Amino acid sequence: MAYSDKVLDHYTNPRNVGSLDKNSTDVGTGLVGAPECGDVMKLQIKVNPETQVIEEAKFKTFGCGSAIASSSLATEWVKGRTVEEALAIKNTDIVKELSLPPVKIHCSVLAEDAIRAAIGDWKKKNGAAKPAETPVEAKAGD
Amino acid sequence: MSATHNHSQTVQIGAPTGEQCWSCGDMRAAAFCTACGRVQPPAPTDFFSFFGLPRKLNVDAGSLERAFYQMSRKLHPDVYANASSKEQEWSLQQSSLLNDAYRTLKDPIARTEYLLKLEGVEFEGQSKAATDRARETGTQKKQVVPPELLEEVFELNMQLEEARMNKKMGEVDEALSGELEETKKNLQAKYDGLMEELESYWNEWDAIEDRAAAGDSDAVPDQERSSVRDKMVDLLNRRSYIRNLVRDVNEVLES
Numbered sequence: 001m002a003y004s005d006k007v008l009d010h011y012t013n014p015r016n017v018g019s020l021d022k023n024s025t026d027v028g029t030g031l032v033g034a035p036e037c038g039d040v041m042k043l044q045i046k047v048n049p050e051t052q053v054i055e056e057a058k059f060k061t062f063g064c065g066s067a068i069a070s071s072s073l074a075t076e077w078v079k080g081r082t083v084e085e086a087l088a089i090k091n092t093d094i095v096k097e098l099s100l101p102p103v104k105i106h107c108s109v110l111a112e113d114a115i116r117a118a119i120g121d122w123k124k125k126n127g128a129a130k131p132a133e134t135p136v137e138a139k140a141g142d
Numbered sequence: 143m144s145a146t147h148n149h150s151q152t153v154q155i156g157a158p159t160g161e162q163c164w165s166c167g168d169m170r171a172a173a174f175c176t177a178c179g180r181v182q183p184p185a186p187t188d189f190f191s192f193f194g195l196p197r198k199l200n201v202d203a204g205s206l207e208r209a210f211y212q213m214s215r216k217l218h219p220d221v222y223a224n225a226s227s228k229e230q231e232w233s234l235q236q237s238s239l240l241n242d243a244y245r246t247l248k249d250p251i252a253r254t255e256y257l258l259k260l261e262g263v264e265f266e267g268q269s270k271a272a273t274d275r276a277r278e279t280g281t282q283k284k285q286v287v288p289p290e291l292l293e294e295v296f297e298l299n300m301q302l303e304e305a306r307m308n309k310k311m312g313e314v315d316e317a318l319s320g321e322l323e324e325t326k327k328n329l330q331a332k333y334d335g336l337m338e339e340l341e342s343y344w345n346e347w348d349a350i351e352d353r354a355a356a357g358d359s360d361a362v363p364d365q366e367r368s369s370v371r372d373k374m375v376d377l378l379n380r381r382s383y384i385r386n387l388v389r390d391v392n393e394v395l396e397s
Contacts, residue, residue, distance in 0.1 A: 031289065031292050031293065031296060032285060032292070033285060033286075033287055033291075033292045033295065033383065034269055035265075035268070035269060035286050035287060035378075035379035035382055035383070036265065036266060036269065036382075037382070037386075038295075038382045038383045038385070038386035038387075040292055040295050040296050040299065040383075042296060060296075060300075062295075062296070062299040062303075090277070091270070091273065105270065106266070106269055106270060109269050109270045109273050110269070112273055112277075113269075113273055113283055113285075116273075116276065116277075116282070116283060117282070117283070120282045
């Protein structure tokens, strides 16, 4: 099967490969897998505690070209977004951007899972301190 | 539930389908008529019924193989060299169906996956479906395999990558190679364990089918069926990771 140019680009020149300190409170780690092919993907984000902006994202994926490209793209996309904005990324956005064929849709699902899992981990670590869940206070000033 | 139930079903070729032979009007089997022996047009059928088998998971490999060869001879296009063109075509179609059915049913994993698909399991879409649910409900997606397994798979892949890199550079890391040999043994043991576990689910499944076949269908709540089904799906998911690891470790060790 022929990969699209964008997949090839991410595959041969993956962005943000590596890891962050998983014990840091500012870092969220997502480790996910696709049972269809046995791929595993680790995606980590570093969140600015003041602004909730994802400042750093790293990944390491063991899998096919589409899985690597999907996670590489995911790290590019989450960087500079707030946590809530990053949660809006859908697997279909990745499918579109990379022109993934139907048999590779699960790779994009894996990348979305990884983002959500990383954010979930970060939220768990920072549970109570999350201002987004206290809109009452924010409204009180109006 | 009788966990000791492991009676492999033997294959009897030519179980009647309840339809009529196009030639003699008598009872026909999936592939040929039991009365006149003429080849039949392929009817929509699943691989189990093709061999006259109920949808059970313990299958006697020997009798399946014998049935396959027997039917191969009967359906072989050469036999129909002088028959009508429609019979020639049917024998070709039936032979190819026979090959597909045999290849699927003789392999324990392919057989289990095939039965689960017949039961409505969608392997390809399961991860996506779980993601969609998580997104809609704003909840954390439950991974289809346990996190510990993912952790193990990830770590092992890191090791394999290092070993590949070493080999490329012409370096030999004795300690790492030793570790991988050990890992290979562990993985094989784990794989064997999974296969044993799978067989115990086959027995549970077949026991349910037996009870249903005995006419006591009320005695088999859907709940019970779906519980065994889910256990098999879960196991097959874990298996794909272990299978890949076994393959990759072997590849690195042999390179």
